[in-house]
Amino acid sequence: MVRTFLFVFTLVVLAVVSLAGFRGQKFAGTPLQITPDMKHQPKVITQHGSGFFSDNRGDHPLVPGTIPVGYNLPGRYAQSGVNNMSGNSSFTSEPTYLDTGVIGDVYGDGFPVEVNDKLLQRGRERYDIFCAVCHDRSGSGNGITKAYGLATVASLIDDRLKAQPDGQLFATITNGKNTMGAYGPSIAVEDRWAIVAYVRALQKSQSVKVELLSPELKAQLEKK
Numbered sequence: 001m002v003r004t005f006l007f008v009f010t011l012v013v014l015a016v017v018s019l020a021g022f023r024g025q026k027f028a029g030t031p032l033q034i035t036p037d038m039k040h041q042p043k044v045i046t047q048h049g050s051g052f053f054s055d056n057r058g059d060h061p062l063v064p065g066t067i068p069v070g071y072n073l074p075g076r077y078a079q080s081g082v083n084n085m086s087g088n089s090s091f092t093s094e095p096t097y098l099d100t101g102v103i104g105d106v107y108g109d110g111f112p113v114e115v116n117d118k119l120l121q122r123g124r125e126r127y128d129i130f131c132a133v134c135h136d137r138s139g140s141g142n143g144i145t146k147a148y149g150l151a152t153v154a155s156l157i158d159d160r161l162k163a164q165p166d167g168q169l170f171a172t173i174t175n176g177k178n179t180m181g182a183y184g185p186s187i188a189v190e191d192r193w194a195i196v197a198y199v200r201a202l203q204k205s206q207s208v209k210v211e212l213l214s215p216e217l218k219a220q221l222e223k224k
């Protein structure tokens with residue numbers, strides 16, 4: 001019994017020492033990797049060669065025409081031919097009123113782009129794409145996401161938001177607010193202003209005095 005124990009014990013000690021080595025011993029050989037996980041994977045290491053490319057270089061100059069995020073994209077919408085407002089829609093983030101909605105330390109008021117029919121049409125289209133899911137096409141805040149649990153969507157035709165300067169609406173779209181995400185990275189600067197203009201139109205459209213309506217619109221209203 002004791003003999004068997006001593007034999008097994010010696011075997012275990014030998015096994016542990018041969019696998020784990022002596023304490024403090026430095027091991028200079030290639031490590032024994034039982035589960036290498038993601039240690040070895042094909043990738044480009046900066047300033048190293050790479051067999052992946054035919055010229056065996058890891059680093060390459062930018063492909064002509066590549067535009068880093070945040071740079072001006074002049075004429076971006078010119079490509080589609082329909083949405084070119086000034087040919088300058090972009091994703092810049094300069095500290096200007098156009099890009100931030102802020103002048104100095106306060107939100108500015110007024111539009112840094114020309115407000116015309118085209119801008120409003122563009123704003124309506126963009127609003128319906130980006131905002132209506134939550135804020136509803138009317139701005140009421142009862143978009144489809146409400147039915148799925150996003151209960152705190154603000155009504156855009158609220159007096160509080162009517163009183164906000166244009167720059168603040170622009171900044172809300174750009175940076176988001178509380179549970180609303182930021183749309184600066186996905187909507188170009190001019191399009192954001194177009195949306196602000198359209199939100200203003202939504203706000204006005206829902207509280208206009210009957211006397212101010214054109215005779216045709218008044219007639220329509222009376223029919224209803």
Ligand code: HEC
Pocket residue numbers: 127130131132133134135145150152153154156161169172173177178179180181183195199
């Ligand atoms: C995914 C849903 C969602 C989308 C899409 C969305 N919003 Fe919102 N928005 C919210 C929620 C939720 C709030 C309320 C945030 C809070 O609790 O203050 C809000 C608040 C606002 C406010 C009020 C900010 C304030 O000062 O209180 C404005 C203005 C606004 N949104 C405009 C927009 C515009 C314009 C778009 C389209 C570019 C848009 N939102 C897209 C969910 C959304």
